[in-house]
Amino acid sequence: xxxxxxxxxxxxxxxxPLGWAKFKDEGCGFGHVGALHKGELETRPxxxxxxxxxxxxxQFLMLPIPPFAITFFTKQDGIELRNATLFSSLDFNYERDQxxxxxxxxxxxxxxxxxxxxxxxxxxxxxxxxxxxxLWCDDSEKPTRLLIFDHDYALLGGAEDGIDHIDSLADxxxxxFPVGSKNNFHPFLKRIPSARLFDEWYNRIDSIPKxxxxxxxxxxxxxGLVRRESKRLASxxxxxxxxxxxxxxKHKDEFQGxxxxxxxxxx
Amino acid sequence: MSAxxxxxxxxxxxxxxxxxxxxxxxxxDGCADARFLGEDGTPPRRLGVRDTFVYRKWLSSWRxxxxxxxxxxxxxxxxxxxAPEFLDALREWSRGSFLLVDGGEIIDAVDRTKLSxxxxxxxxxxxxxxxxxxxxxxxxxRLKTAATQLIKQSGLMERxxxxxxxPTWYKxxxxxxxxxxxxxxxxxxxxYSIYHRTLLSQQKTFDSTAFHxxxxxxxxxxxxxxxxxxxxxxxxxxxxxxxxxxxxEQIATVIDVTDTxxxxxxxxxxxxxxxxx
Numbered sequence: 001x002x003x004x005x006x007x008x009x010x011x012x013x014x015x016x017p018l019g020w021a022k023f024k025d026e027g028c029g030f031g032h033v034g035a036l037h038k039g040e041l042e043t044r045p046x047x048x049x050x051x052x053x054x055x056x057x058x059q060f061l062m063l064p065i066p067p068f069a070i071t072f073f074t075k076q077d078g079i080e081l082r083n084a085t086l087f088s089s090l091d092f093n094y095e096r097d098q099x100x101x102x103x104x105x106x107x108x109x110x111x112x113x114x115x116x117x118x119x120x121x122x123x124x125x126x127x128x129x130x131x132x133x134x135l136w137c138d139d140s141e142k143p144t145r146l147l148i149f150d151h152d153y154a155l156l157g158g159a160e161d162g163i164d165h166i167d168s169l170a171d172x173x174x175x176x177f178p179v180g181s182k183n184n185f186h187p188f189l190k191r192i193p194s195a196r197l198f199d200e201w202y203n204r205i206d207s208i209p210k211x212x213x214x215x216x217x218x219x220x221x222x223x224g225l226v227r228r229e230s231k232r233l234a235s236x237x238x239x240x241x242x243x244x245x246x247x248x249x250k251h252k253d254e255f256q257g258x259x260x261x262x263x264x265x266x267x
Numbered sequence: 268m269s270a271x272x273x274x275x276x277x278x279x280x281x282x283x284x285x286x287x288x289x290x291x292x293x294x295x296d297g298c299a300d301a302r303f304l305g306e307d308g309t310p311p312r313r314l315g316v317r318d319t320f321v322y323r324k325w326l327s328s329w330r331x332x333x334x335x336x337x338x339x340x341x342x343x344x345x346x347x348x349x350a351p352e353f354l355d356a357l358r359e360w361s362r363g364s365f366l367l368v369d370g371g372e373i374i375d376a377v378d379r380t381k382l383s384x385x386x387x388x389x390x391x392x393x394x395x396x397x398x399x400x401x402x403x404x405x406x407x408x409r410l411k412t413a414a415t416q417l418i419k420q421s422g423l424m425e426r427x428x429x430x431x432x433x434p435t436w437y438k439x440x441x442x443x444x445x446x447x448x449x450x451x452x453x454x455x456x457x458x459y460s461i462y463h464r465t466l467l468s469q470q471k472t473f474d475s476t477a478f479h480x481x482x483x484x485x486x487x488x489x490x491x492x493x494x495x496x497x498x499x500x501x502x503x504x505x506x507x508x509x510x511x512x513x514x515x516e517q518i519a520t521v522i523d524v525t526d527t528x529x530x531x532x533x534x535x536x537x538x539x540x541x542x543x544x
Contacts, residue, residue, distance in 0.1 A: 099321060099364035100328030104339070131342060138330045177342045185343035 008092035008138075008147070009066075010034060023089065034091035036149075037071065039084075040224075049220045052089045053233070054125050054151035056216050061204050062147050063117055066090045075167035087221060092136065092147055100140040101132035104187040110143050116197035118148055119188040123207055123248065124240050126166070126174025127154035130186050153177070163229055166236045171247050173254065174244065192254040205241045213237045270295035270377040271354050272370040272389055275303060275329065277322070279315030281364060287314045290326070291370065291389045292333065292357065296379045297349040299333045302390040311396075318480040325365045332360055376511040403469055406499055413524035414464050414497045418450055420527075421534045423462075428453050437459070437479070438486040446479040449497070452538075460537050462522075463517060467498050467508040477511075481518045493540055495533070500526060 013020035013031035016152035023029030040048055051068075058065040071088040074080065108115045122130050134150035152158055157165035174182035192198075217234040221227065241248065252261055275290035289311070290303030303326050305311050316322050332338055337347045338356040346356035358367045370393070377385055423429050429452055434445045453459030461483070465476045476496075484494050496515050500523035501508060515521050522533045 098365070099361060100325050100365070101362065103328070103331060129342075140324060141331070181342075183343065187343075 008145075030069065035088040036091055037073070037086040037088045038152075039073075039086050044152055044158055045224070046162060046229050047152045048085065048087055050125075050153070050155045050157075050225050051089075052220060052223065053216050053237075054127070054154050055087070055089075057125065057213075057233070058121060059238075060115065060146065060208060060212065061121060061201070063075075063121055064114060065148055066092050083129055099136075099138070102135050102137040102143065102146070102187075102215070103140045104132075104191055106141055106189055106223060107135075107137060107143055108191040108193070111146060112197055114146055115188045116192050117201045118146070118202040119186055119192060120198055120205065120248070121148075121243065122154070122175065122186055123173050124237070124244060125151065125154040126152055126169050126172075128175050128177035128185070129153040129158070130175075130189070135187065144216070149213055155158075155236075156229070165234050166167065166233065168210060169236075171243075171250055173247070173251050184251070189254055190257060193257050195255070195258045195261050202245050205244055208241050210238060231245050237242050268296045268376060268379075270373040270382070270385060271351065273354050273358065273367045274370040274393060275301075276366045277314055277316060278364045278366065279317065286362060286366060286368075286513075288394045289314065290329075290394060291381060291386060292329065292354065292367065293386045293389060294348075294351075294354050294387070295377050295382050298379045298382055298489070299348060299353070299385040300382045301327075301333055302386050302394070303375075304394060314535065321364075327359060329357075329367075332357060356467075386481065403466075406466060406468055410464050410466065410497065410499045410524065413499065414462075417497070417522075417524050417527065417530050417534070418462065421531060421538070423450065423452060423534070423538070426452065427461070428459070431457075435483065437483040439478075439482040444479075444482070446483070448483075458487070458489065460495065460540070461489070462495040462497060462537075463519075465496040465498050467501075467511045467515075468505065470507065470511075473511050473515075477514060477518060490540075491518065492520055495537055495538060496521050497524050498522070499524060 011031055011033050011121070013023055013029050018167070019029045019031055021029070023031075038047065038051060052070070055065060055068050062082045066089050068087060068089045073084045073086050098182070118135075120128070121127075129150070129152070130148070134148065136147040138145045155166065156162050173184050175186050175189065176182075179183060214234045217225070217230040221230050227235070248255075249261065254259070270293055272291055272293040274288055275292065275507050276286035277289045278284060278286045289305070290301060292299060292301040304314070305316075305322065306326055335348070337345050338353060338359075339345055339454065340356045344356075346352050353467065354369070358369070358396045361367045370389070373385065378446045418424060429450070431450050432447055433451050433455065435451060435458070436443055437456065438444070448461050449464050450462040451458050452461070463480060465480075466472050480494060480496060483489070496519040498512065498515070498521055504512070512521060520533060520537065522530050524530055
């Protein structure tokens with residue numbers, strides 16, 4: 001019998017004729033999947049937008065992020081929500097029988113490429129809040145699969161930072177949590193063993209089309225971003241996506257596990 | 268130096284939040300030791316552990332963290348094993364059904380050379396199972412399951428006059444008494460036969476059952492052949508079990524539910540007597 005986590009996403013079928021019965025006859029039927037729904041929060045006004053943009057970029061890069069969608073909610077138990085747009089992320093821990101938190105050494109040892117991708121992505125979007133609470137693995141000792149989620153604190157920041165936050169990032173790694181703290185932190189920052197692992201990710205990120213970034217940021221205006229903010233955000237992402245390698249090399253000392261930084265042609 | 272410890276707990280159903288102790292982790296003067304249930308073999312099902320893979324992974328994960336010289340928590344904060352806060356940091360390794368909770372501090376000074384003895388002691392006090400009690404519980408469960416299956420397969424349950432868990436009466440020393448007989452065939456006023464589970468290894472329970480069966484037979488004038496005592500036989504019975512069985516054989520027809528073939532034959536024999544005096 002395979003481990004349950006081989007299939008992290010659980011589907012169920014409706015009991016009416018369009019659900020299970022239809023599936024049995026035709027191989028397709030309506031049903032449900034579990035999801036984690038995130039709505040807006042007064043203390044984190046950019047949460048939704050951060051999740052939306054980071055989620056789309058991560059999907060483009062084919063990073064291991066749970067499928068998501070923007071969903072709408074009206075009311076439950078007589079309670080209506082004023083702003084009823086939700087960022088809904090497929091629940092990968094359906095039965096809540098949770099595995100131990102990931103061991104970062106094991107993650108890097110077993111999945112170095114993915115870990116490098118996650119680190120580079122988090123630098124791109126200035127996600128300072130990557131911990132074992134928003135990184136899932138199927139086996140803490142010998143992981144074969146990772147999932148990343150929760151990008152509340154990326155891009156425009158967690159509190160009311162907005163443009164000020166991204167302006168303050170300049171060419172920094174963007175991994176300081178909270179923002180004013182001295183040190184950068186990321187579970188893989190000191191553990192990635194080779195700079196070569198970043199190469200493929202630089203290529204992928206560099207190839208993100210300009211229109212894609214601009215469209216994402218413009219679409220985010222539907223969720224409350226003002227035009228000035230969306231333009232600044234698009235410009236920030238565009239700059240970082242084309243200059244990521246230089247930004248990373250500027251902070252070589254932070255990557256304590258790496259010794260094989262490549263030299264440029266004239267160095 | 269004083270020692271601190273955590274109690275590892277398993278919660279079968281997080282909605283009900285009824286945690287059960289599954290281990291201890293003890294820290295003293297920069298050293299740590301631990302002991303968990305089910306580490307050498309199968310995770311304890313009696314605690315309701317649903318997924319043995321997940322259970323083993325948690326134990327393994329805790330052991331791995333204990334083997335390291337430090338724990339990394341939060342946003343890269345390092346807590347060395349030499350620090351008393353090590354156990355507080357380790358508590359971050361709790362999720363869902365698997366929890367590490369503060370067990371407290373040992374007031375007496377403890378030398379780190381005595382750490383493993385202390386761990387054993389705390390494990391026995393807080394976690395370990397009473398093995399005799401466990402064995403008795405297992406015998407009861409085994410008897411219940413096997414007896415139910417046997418009665419089902421015998422076809423008795425399909426008969427209209429079959430009843431289960433009925434309080435049946437008898438008279439002893441001029442007084443009317445009731446006991447909940449497991450299975451009864453026939454009308455309550457004059458049952459054809461009765462079948463009752465009897466634990467051979469639990470003396471108080473056995474004595475009570477033997478008393479009920481003996482007086483039931485005497486007062487209701489039911490022959491030994493129509494009164495069946497269902498037991499779990501043992502390849503190497505204890506003296507207590509042997510003596511109890513000997514006594515029971517004076518009172519009722521003893522049917523060993525673990526010997527299914529013989530048991531079915533005996534049940535069929537009893538069924539053939541039904542309606543006869």
